[in-house]
Amino acid sequence: MTGAPVVELRGAGLRYPGPPAVTALSDCDLTxxxxxxxTVTGPSGSGKSSFLNLVGLLDVPTSGCCLFDGIDTRGLRDRERAALRGRRIGFVFQSFHLLPRRTALENVALALLYTGVPQRERAARAARTLKRVGLGHRAGATPARLSGGERQRVAIARALVGRPDLLLCDEPTGNLDSVSAGVVLELLAELHADGMTVVLITHDPAVAARGTRTAVLRDGRLLPAEPGGPGSGGSGSRGGGTG
Structure with missing residues (x-):
């Protein structure tokens, strides 16, 4: 552990009402x-998407609690939770979700549109962030002129430009070839080395091994990383049961 918690799950569970009702996560503890x-890994259907929804403040736990930087998110109104999410969490998804008619610079700057940052400063910050991900020279290119790896780096820049406390990545290499995936993972490692908190969700054990610690999801429960497995140097995740 390298600092005060950004996210804490305390006995957190998530149950969707149905019918039929579905329990997606049960008694999850994580710091x-x-x-x-x-990195968070597990087979299909293990609860990875529901985990993303909890940690990303998209859903509220139906049991237990989720704290973000010490704030119990159960007590927040939808608008307050959305504001906290928008200010403090950057999202990177498997699909890049870039606007096709906008340049890389414009796609990144749009993330600041409703933050109160003046237009000139939005463009300047977007340019600096693109340079940080190695794409300063591609600022004027539209997505159609970018490779898959470049598009994902633009998406990472868009997630970073708001200066979030947490970068939450959902299968960020899933649509990339092995070379492009390696470049993206190296970038995430560099961001982490610079102090960024990164949570990366993946089904790929090789990608999971890139983290400093790995939590395993199985049947909606978080299990401890196995000794000697990827990222097993920490002990901050523990299972709420045997699953």
């Missing part, structure tokens, strides 16, 4: 320290 690179 994500500031500056940590945590």
């Amino acid at each position: 994500v320290a500031r500056g940590e690179f945590l």
